[in-house]
Amino acid sequence: xxSCESYDFAQNYFGKWGTKMGLKTFIGGVHPFEGKExxxxxxxxxxxxxxxxxxxxxxHIGNPAIPVVxxxxxxxxxxxxxxxxxxxxxxxxxxVSGTVKAIEPRRVATGDMVNAIIIENDGLYNEVSYEExxxxxxxxxxxxxxxxxxAGVVGMGGAGFPTYVKLSPKEPEKIEYIIANGAECEPYxxxxxxxxxxxSERLIAGIKIILxxxxxxxxxxxxxxxxxxxxxxxxxxxKNEPRIEVVELKTKYPQGGERQLIYACTGRAINxxxxxxxxxCIVDNIxxxxxxxxxxxxxxxxxxxxxxxxxxxxxxxxxxxxxIGTSYAQLVDEAGGFKANPQKIISGGPxxxxxxFTLDIPTTKINSDLICxxxxxxxxxxxxxxxxxxxxxxxxxxxLVPNRLARxxxxxxxxxxxxWHGLECIECGxxxxxxxxxxxxxxxxxxxxxxxxxxxxxxxx
Amino acid sequence: MSELLHVSSAPxxxxxxxxxxxxxxxxxxxxxxxxxxxxxxxxxxxxxVAVTVLSCVISETVYNLIAKKKNTIGDLSAVxxxxxxxxNMPVTLPLWEAVIGGIFAIIVxxxxxxxxxxxxxxxxxxxxCFLLIAFAEDxxxxxxxxxxxxxxxxxxxxxxxELESTKGILAPWNQYQLEDLFIGTTPGTIGETSxxxxxxxxxxxxxxxxxxxRIPLSYLGSFAVFMFVFGANSITSGAAIDTVFTxxxxxxxxxxIMFGAFFMATDYATSPITRKGxxxxxxxxxxxxxxxxCFGGSPEGVSYAIILxxxxxxxxxxxxxxxxxxxxxxxxxxxxxx
Numbered sequence: 001x002x003s004c005e006s007y008d009f010a011q012n013y014f015g016k017w018g019t020k021m022g023l024k025t026f027i028g029g030v031h032p033f034e035g036k037e038x039x040x041x042x043x044x045x046x047x048x049x050x051x052x053x054x055x056x057x058x059x060h061i062g063n064p065a066i067p068v069v070x071x072x073x074x075x076x077x078x079x080x081x082x083x084x085x086x087x088x089x090x091x092x093x094x095x096v097s098g099t100v101k102a103i104e105p106r107r108v109a110t111g112d113m114v115n116a117i118i119i120e121n122d123g124l125y126n127e128v129s130y131e132e133x134x135x136x137x138x139x140x141x142x143x144x145x146x147x148x149x150x151a152g153v154v155g156m157g158g159a160g161f162p163t164y165v166k167l168s169p170k171e172p173e174k175i176e177y178i179i180a181n182g183a184e185c186e187p188y189x190x191x192x193x194x195x196x197x198x199x200s201e202r203l204i205a206g207i208k209i210i211l212x213x214x215x216x217x218x219x220x221x222x223x224x225x226x227x228x229x230x231x232x233x234x235x236x237x238x239k240n241e242p243r244i245e246v247v248e249l250k251t252k253y254p255q256g257g258e259r260q261l262i263y264a265c266t267g268r269a270i271n272x273x274x275x276x277x278x279x280x281c282i283v284d285n286i287x288x289x290x291x292x293x294x295x296x297x298x299x300x301x302x303x304x305x306x307x308x309x310x311x312x313x314x315x316x317x318x319x320x321x322x323x324i325g326t327s328y329a330q331l332v333d334e335a336g337g338f339k340a341n342p343q344k345i346i347s348g349g350p351x352x353x354x355x356x357f358t359l360d361i362p363t364t365k366i367n368s369d370l371i372c373x374x375x376x377x378x379x380x381x382x383x384x385x386x387x388x389x390x391x392x393x394x395x396x397x398x399x400l401v402p403n404r405l406a407r408x409x410x411x412x413x414x415x416x417x418x419x420w421h422g423l424e425c426i427e428c429g430x431x432x433x434x435x436x437x438x439x440x441x442x443x444x445x446x447x448x449x450x451x452x453x454x455x456x457x458x459x460x461x
Numbered sequence: 462m463s464e465l466l467h468v469s470s471a472p473x474x475x476x477x478x479x480x481x482x483x484x485x486x487x488x489x490x491x492x493x494x495x496x497x498x499x500x501x502x503x504x505x506x507x508x509x510v511a512v513t514v515l516s517c518v519i520s521e522t523v524y525n526l527i528a529k530k531k532n533t534i535g536d537l538s539a540v541x542x543x544x545x546x547x548x549n550m551p552v553t554l555p556l557w558e559a560v561i562g563g564i565f566a567i568i569v570x571x572x573x574x575x576x577x578x579x580x581x582x583x584x585x586x587x588x589x590c591f592l593l594i595a596f597a598e599d600x601x602x603x604x605x606x607x608x609x610x611x612x613x614x615x616x617x618x619x620x621x622x623e624l625e626s627t628k629g630i631l632a633p634w635n636q637y638q639l640e641d642l643f644i645g646t647t648p649g650t651i652g653e654t655s656x657x658x659x660x661x662x663x664x665x666x667x668x669x670x671x672x673x674x675r676i677p678l679s680y681l682g683s684f685a686v687f688m689f690v691f692g693a694n695s696i697t698s699g700a701a702i703d704t705v706f707t708x709x710x711x712x713x714x715x716x717x718i719m720f721g722a723f724f725m726a727t728d729y730a731t732s733p734i735t736r737k738g739x740x741x742x743x744x745x746x747x748x749x750x751x752x753x754x755c756f757g758g759s760p761e762g763v764s765y766a767i768i769l770x771x772x773x774x775x776x777x778x779x780x781x782x783x784x785x786x787x788x789x790x791x792x793x794x795x796x797x798x799x
Contacts, residue, residue, distance in 0.1 A: 027786070032474050111468075187474065259787060271787030343467050350473040357466045376467040377475055384536060387480060387578035389729045393736070398786045401734055404778075421785035429472030436480045437578075443470040 023225055025250035026260035028397040030430045032253055032351065034226065035188040039310040039317035044194050046321045047334050049121055053325030054106050054362035055081060055092050056114040060152075060160040062088030067117055073100045078128040078301055081117050084149075090162045090365075091152040093301035094119055095323035097126040109328075109347035109367045110354050116362065119325070130299035136209055141172075144213060144296055151295030152302050152365070157181060157256075157285035158348060160366040163292060166284070167213055169277040175214040176280040179265050180207055180289055182223040182230065183249055183256030186349025188371045191306045192286040194319045196223070196230040199290055204237055204244065206293030210284070211243055217282075219244045220265045226251040253351060254428040258283050260397050272424050307368035309335040313342035314372050322363065328370055329359040344376040351429045381438035392431035392441055398424045402431035406441045409448035414455070417448055425449055480577075484537035486671045490662035491544050491724065497658040498651035500610045502552035506651045512556050514543030516563025524572045538577050542566050545585035545724060548652025549717065549764070550592070551603050558596050562588045578730045582771045586725055586764050593764070601759075603648040615648035621716035625760040629693030630704065631711040639707070642714040653717040663723040676732055677722040679743025680750075681713060687751030688712045718750060721763035731771040738774075738781035745770040745777070 057064040065082035069075055075094045082092040098121045106116040133139065139147075149164035169175060180203070184192040196203060207219045221238075223231050225248050238244040247265050249255050255264060258276060261283060263269050268279040276283050284292075287305055294300045303324060310317040315336030322331060328347075332338070346353040347367050354367075392402035400421055408417040417423075425445050432442040498506045517539040525532045534540075546562055566588035574580045593600045605615045618626065620637040627635060637647045645655025652659075666672045694700050694708040713719070726732060726746050733742050746766050753762025784790065 030476065032476070263786075269787040271785065274787065344469075344473060345466055346471075346473050350471075352471045353473065354471070355466070355468040355473065357468050371473075373473070376469075376473070378469055378473055379467055381475060384480060384533070385575070385577040385579065387483075387538070387729045388732075388734055389483060390734045391478075393734055393783075399783050400785055401783065403734065420782055421788065424785040424788070427471075433472050433474060434476050434478065436476075436478045436483050438475060438479070440470070442472065446470065 023248055023250040024222075024264045025252055025255065026257075026263045026397050027399065028395050028430065029252040029254060029260075030395050030433050031251070032187045032433060034251075035310070036190050036193070036226070038188065038312075038314075039190040039308050039319055040193060042190075042194075042316075042318045044198055044306055044319045044321050045334075047323075047326065047331065049096055049323045049326040050330055051121065051327075052101060053094075053096055053098075053119045053121055053323065054116050054327065055094070055119070055325050056106060056108050056116040056362060056364055057082055057092065058108075058114050059092060059324075059364040059366055060090040060154040060162055062086065062090075062162065064115065065089060065092050067103055069100050069117065071100050071102055074098070075100060075119060076126050076128045078130065078303060080301070081119075084152075084162075088162055088165060090154050091150065091301070092117070093152060093303055095303035095325050096121040097124050098122040107358065107361050108364065109356055109361050111357070132298050133296065136205075136297055137212065139212075139296065141213055144209060147296050147299065148292055151291070151300065153288060153291045153295055154302075154365055155285060156287040156291060156302075156305060156365055156368075158352075158366055163284065163288055166282055167210065169275075169282070172214055173216055174280055175217045175277065175282055177262075177266055177282070178207065178210050178214065178217050178219040179261060179276075179281055179283045180219065180221040181256050181258075181261055181283055181285050182221055182227075182234075183261060184227070185224060185251075185253045185256040186351055186353075187253070188310050189308050189349050189369050190310070191308045191319055191369060193227050193230055194308075195286050195290060195306055196227070197233060200233050200237055202290055202293050203286060204234070204241070205297065206289040207244055209292060209296050210282070210289065214282075217243075220247045221245070222247045222249050222255075222261050222265050224249045224251040224255055253430065254397055254426070257397060257426050257428055259426065302365055305365065305368055307331060307363065307370065309370050309372075311342070311345075311370075311372035313338050313340065313345075313374045315339055324363055324365055326363050327359070328356070328361055328363060331363070331370065332359055332372070338372065340374060342372040342374055343379075344373045346371045346373070351433065352427065383439040384437045386435075386437055386439055389436060391434045391436065395430040395434045397428060397430065398426055400425060402441045402445060403439075405448070406439065406444040409444040414448075414452055417452060423449060423452060480536045480538070483671060484541050486666065486669045487541050487724070488537065488544065490665040490669075490671070491541075491548065491652070493658040493661045494548060494652045494655060494720070495544065497645055497655040498548060498552075501645060501654060502605060502651055503607055503609050505607075506552050509550060509552060509554065509556070509559055509651065510544060510547040513547035513550070513559045513563045514540055516560040517543035517546070517567045520564045520567035521572065524568055528572075533576060536577060539567060542571065542584045545652075546588050548720065549585065549589045549650050551600065551649075552605060552651055553602050554592075554596075554599050558592060558599055561595075562592045565591050580730055581774070582768050583725055583728045583731045586768050589764050590768060603650075605648070611646065613646070617648065619649045619716070619760070620647045620711070621649075621754075621760040624708070624711055624715060629708045629712070630700075631707045637715075639710060639714065642711065647715075650717065653720045656714045656719050659719045659723060666723065666727075672723070672727040673739070675736060675739040676727050676743040676746075679740045680722040680726050680746045681718070683744040683747030684718060684750050685709050685713060685747075687748055688755070691751060691755055693755065712754065716754075716761055717763040721750075721767055722746075725763075726767050726770070731774060733774050733777045733781065735778055735781040735783055737783070738777045741777050741781060742770055742774065745773055
């Protein structure tokens, strides 16, 4: 019938009609204050861990890993300390050498208590020996996937989905695009940007390894156009690579959302019940691709990653390469500590991250960045009546009607919630961000979504 | 860290936009129209606007006091309601009637239903219709007593009434021609006469992204089509094509339709939130306005058309639930069949 979308709709299509007018993007979205200036130009600095390191057994989606070491055991750096439990799970490796002090529940960034292996760092960094591969092109599919699996590589953008599962779809010949997610649309975060600048060669090599698995695929590196240096550098490096293309994306949140990125890069749309593979795509985070490279080329498990410690409360906003298991407290110290008492500290970005109430929590494979704010903006506003202005509808990247969904959530109307496609919500928070009445739109929808999904699971089992 | 950290669900940042800023945009957009109203009808127009706005704001304050709620006048929506209501009145309306209109709009139509965003009818329009019925004579008295800033005293019929009496033909001997309608030097309610000022206001609303053009364009478009086909002077009546065009244009510019399409039909609370729904709503308004103007007893029809369409909003939304991103059309049909 009639079709009339937001302004971006037109822009998107004008872009696609080959006029090169618009950059590639999705429909909807918001433009939050970027804040990337703070840590954008801080080169990645390596940080050596102090004291004990904590390895929660759940650093991925799926079953928690099972410890294979006992209290009192001496472990080497790179040694497997917990193994995957089942298909969707991942092993965990020690990032330092030392002794296992305890295996006990510890607080993690999401606020939960999770069983964790605690290792006292002996400061020697005695490492196991790795099997370096001279020429990765000689490796077979099975060998590569097995290496990725054994190295415990998971989606390091936050989802924590085991990467080897993603890399072994049912019909690999149907995969047409490998999308490297360099959008980094969350405000303040600069880790992917620094990685793309400083580790560009390894990133390209990692992409090539993944391309090796999919004969019919082309790789796209999606980068928002607020990172021109990264775009220029990667374009230069890939100019002789027919199978790799850098895709310039419009700077708009949530450009890096999986479904939005796929749409922006390929024009294909998927819903919550589909996998990227259903649209012939595999999406991987920059950090994950680097981990794949290390796993395949050097045989190294996931032990390190980069985090951005930023926000207006931090003395020296920085990007750190640290050993997984290091506590956030140490990373904040390395960044010079706080200028003044922060009011809010967020693990992840300000749009989707989890607030933490203590810094005594370990870093994991999946959450790294820490944004510290002197002031909690959200607490200053009090929600008032919704005036039905429809701004949430304009910005919703999933074409939902957030204020209706929030109303259904408040009234507990599950059927209506599903009828208005509430389960398609990607929890990006754009609706809450843009709400002039400062209502907790996304928050209500998220809660309702969990309830509906839990009920469905109950019915199915 | 001695102080406790704040913990709340994401997102942790908010846009700078706020409800009162949105309302302020609407107020600013109405200023040209109001200024022209004062020019065209004298200072009493300003007095009427001030009294009506005050009546609305005080009503809301008193209601909140009695209901022991936080005072909500800070969101400026009461000011907007007051302004729209006042601009919908003839300049000669007794002040006490304007006060009653303001009280009715705020207490009965808005606050009793839960305040901002919860009302199902546009408060200003509902109050206008209330006044039209209660004080029919005063509300349709467009003869001014004193000269305006251009020295005119209006004593004749409004352009729309004139159009009705000439069976929709905008003849050269009509008192008001298209340019008068466009500039607004005609009798009528305070805010409806100047198409030019209303368009400036509409431009402000669109540029500040306060409204989208979906409702106004579908409203005006469908109304024009309706008049083109069913108007007293339409293609079906065998009139010459240029006569038809002028009379349709005159219909578009006379009376409250411009003001209604840009400032009243677009009221957030009482229009659909779905994009397709907004277009349907606009068409609904346009067709109803057409019916009322062509076949109704009074030359005007905009107010009733909009508040009637307001009542259709829940139904319109029900049939225009947008398809979420990535949901193919086919699967929806299958679901419906199953």
